Amino acid sequence: MKRLIATGLTALLATTGIASAEGVVNLYNWGNYTSPELLTKFEAETGIKVNVTDYDSNDTALARIRQGGHGFDIVVPSNSYMQTWISEGLIVPLDKSVVTNHGNIAPEWVDVDFDPGREYSVPWQWGTTGVIVNTSVYDGDINDAGLIFSPPDALKGKINVIPEMSDVMAIAIYYAGGESCTTDMEVMRKVRDTLVEAKTHWKALDYGTVDAHVAGDFSAGIYWNGATMRARLQNADLAYGYPKTGYPIWMDSATVLADAQNPENAMKFINFILEPENAAMISNFARYANGVTGSEEFMDEVMREAPEIVVAPELAAAGKFSPACPQDVNDLQSQIWTEVLQ
Known part of the structure; x- marks a missing residue:
């Protein structure tokens, strides 16, 4: 997007x-x-x-x-x-x-x-929205939304998340066990708590961060696949992960x-x-x-053959095309997102 x-x-x-x-x-x-x-x-x-x-x-x-x-x-x-x-x-x-x-x-x-x-x-x-990781800083499994929502010590304070509500909310909802446009309040409370707590470990919410990732100013983040590829072509330590719990296709x-x-x-x-x-x-x-x-x-x-473009078969099934949600669902997500941005 x-x-x-x-x-x-x-x-x-x-x-x-x-x-x-x-x-x-x-x-x-x-x-x-x-x-x-x-x-x-x-x-x-x-x-x-x-x-x-x-x-x-x-x-x-x-x-x-x-x-x-x-x-x-x-x-x-x-x-x-x-x-x-x-x-x-x-x-x-x-x-x-x-x-x-x-x-x-x-x-x-x-x-x-x-x-x-x-x-x-x-x-x-x-394209898709997933996780960008500097593998020289973190060498574990990168196909994990938990790197952003419950980050390991190596990544705390070094994370940038794109402030695009629909993408971030989708990954957080899948991580919480929900589906797109869910109205399950238990899931949405978990999403809210996860995001609010996770933000304490983030360094920024910014869009234009290819150069910052290349320079090592950030070590991980939620990012788009094409932007990640542009960064990776300038810094081979950067890699793109597809969260196994689910990621949006747009x-x-x-x-x-x-x-x-x-x-x-x-x-x-x-x-x-x-x-x-x-x-x-x-x-x-x-x-x-x-x-x-x-x-x-x-x-x-x-x-x-770029890994940001060609998805491994075992990860392809976790990709979900982003639907348009009803207004009441958008309102609920916007309420949570506003709280996260404060």
Whole structure:
């Protein structure tokens, strides 16, 4: 969802300065998640310039668009938020006369629960949320959420947790023996107590921490697989663990906003990223898999057998696709999360 949050690689534009003119499309996306090479190629082929503005969470993006007056054309929500975007009329159906590459979406990513038939969205990237560990500091089993929720002495005070509620809550609920969107109050009390106690052993709750993990400022954390791979390629001591008790699988998808000022250009960009070679550019940059058929042949060799991408069979079954939870469940999780953040 997801992602690697950073500043400087993409233009963080003031909303009053976002252009809305012919030859422009304004993309609102997770930070450091958009390939500069992709943007250069799109502009060269179409003459359309892409302005990119970063956000750091699904909640941030949703709140900004709800306010209106933003000037953005495209946004990239995660699957568990997609039905909210659709039901509130914030995004529009794809124009299939422009999005002619719709058939390139891999079959398994077409009839998805969050957007049946892909009427509103196309795949951007998909991945998992698990545990990053510096194996020079801790050499035990890394496929364990307990490293974060009941950390060994070697990791105490050296842990960073991404402040993305849905991901952290999911891992904590699975760790407590519950299932996604549970209303079991005994499980949720255990989740609350676990998180509040665990936080006393955390050093930070931050998004943009690839450099910090590489430098050894953190020794463990909850993190996304692609961001972990980017860190591991710079520091071989870093490894990605898949919690045996359960971990979330997610997909971020590109959509066109209902109040887009450049809707046709937005549809052209949506169509562009469904070209296999272009989808591979996004994966090669952000280090996540995508949902476009034929993109694999254009991916960097290092992606094809990366442990952050290829899940061992014995751990694959613990992955669970993140659903959209009912409002009462979201409210309960938000209440717990607010207490954790205090």
